[in-house]
Amino acid sequence: MGFEDICNTGLGLGIYRLPQTHQQQKKKNLLLKDDHFLPSLSLGPSQYILNSATKNDAAGKVCESTDVHQQTSSLSALSSFSNSSVKKERDFTEEEEELERISNSRVSDEDEEGSPRKKLRLTKAQFATLEESFKEHSTLNPKQKQALAEKLNLRPRQVEVWFQNRRARTKLKQTEVDCEFLKKCCESLTEENKRLQKELQELKSLKVPAPVYMQLPAATLTMCPSCEKVGGGGGDGSSTSTLSFGSNPRFYDSLITNPSAASC
DNA sequence: TTTAGCTTCCGGATTACATCA
DNA sequence: TGTGATGTAATCCGGAAGCTA
Numbered sequence A: 001m002g003f004e005d006i007c008n009t010g011l012g013l014g015i016y017r018l019p020q021t022h023q024q025q026k027k028k029n030l031l032l033k034d035d036h037f038l039p040s041l042s043l044g045p046s047q048y049i050l051n052s053a054t055k056n057d058a059a060g061k062v063c064e065s066t067d068v069h070q071q072t073s074s075l076s077a078l079s080s081f082s083n084s085s086v087k088k089e090r091d092f093t094e095e096e097e098e099l100e101r102i103s104n105s106r107v108s109d110e111d112e113e114g115s116p117r118k119k120l121r122l123t124k125a126q127f128a129t130l131e132e133s134f135k136e137h138s139t140l141n142p143k144q145k146q147a148l149a150e151k152l153n154l155r156p157r158q159v160e161v162w163f164q165n166r167r168a169r170t171k172l173k174q175t176e177v178d179c180e181f182l183k184k185c186c187e188s189l190t191e192e193n194k195r196l197q198k199e200l201q202e203l204k205s206l207k208v209p210a211p212v213y214m215q216l217p218a219a220t221l222t223m224c225p226s227c228e229k230v231g232g233g234g235g236d237g238s239s240t241s242t243l244s245f246g247s248n249p250r251f252y253d254s255l256i257t258n259p260s261a262a263s264c
Numbered sequence B: 001t002t003t004a005g006c007t008t009c010c011g012g013a014t015t016a017c018a019t020c021a
Numbered sequence C: 001t002g003t004g005a006t007g008t009a010a011t012c013c014g015g016a017a018g019c020t021a
Helices: A022-030 A058-070 A074-079 A092-103 A124-136 A142-152 A156-205 A249-257
Strands: A221-223 A230-232
Touching (some): A142 A156
Antiparallel strands (some): A221 A230
């Protein structure tokens, strides 16, 4: 009996990639650059599993750029900024100019020059709506983005940013959960390893004679690796010389993580 | 058919602001 | 009231993909 046999605990520890969006998948397949292997241990559906996103089509892109130009709800959008002290200093014409600027500002992330970055605080209702939408799909096509923006009185860009940040938070959280799970698995395997080492030592130190069946010529004995029944040689499936080992917890363990073990 | 340029989207990292203890 | 911690909106940057001339 080799050490490998002893160590075959049947416990498995797998690391897979998280299911990713179509674009991510393509991207990572081509270039394994950053987050390499994310452990996914089936702790429950992550957002990435729940939400299979589709790549925006070209028509959608055109739609977005035109929609952004058409957006006119920016008065209320501006009002959603909690810090309005700067705005109060402007007259209405300036406001109109800013609305124009905002409506044309898809590409640039730049804030208006010189002014401090203003930070939007979403209202509870806005947050709830965004969350609801995120549950349905973690990425937005341009039409959905525009609709959501109009519904929430936000700029499409803000909705887009919120979804980007939300995806990042989800991924981070999932990574933390996976890490925790892997840690526990590692501890469990270490314990199992210790136990088996101890068992091995005990077996080695035993000076008992081999069981009767072990004194038979090896060619006459076969053991099914799955059901652990020992059958007589001769290739006759109807052999009556079977020996059951009864319940074997390790075997059941192996079934959990290695269903193929149940091939018998 | 190939290719370069452009646009858009996304993820990751980071910054900056708002809030709270 | 000042301050550090925390959450998160916003920004920056680079890569990928699609479209077009």
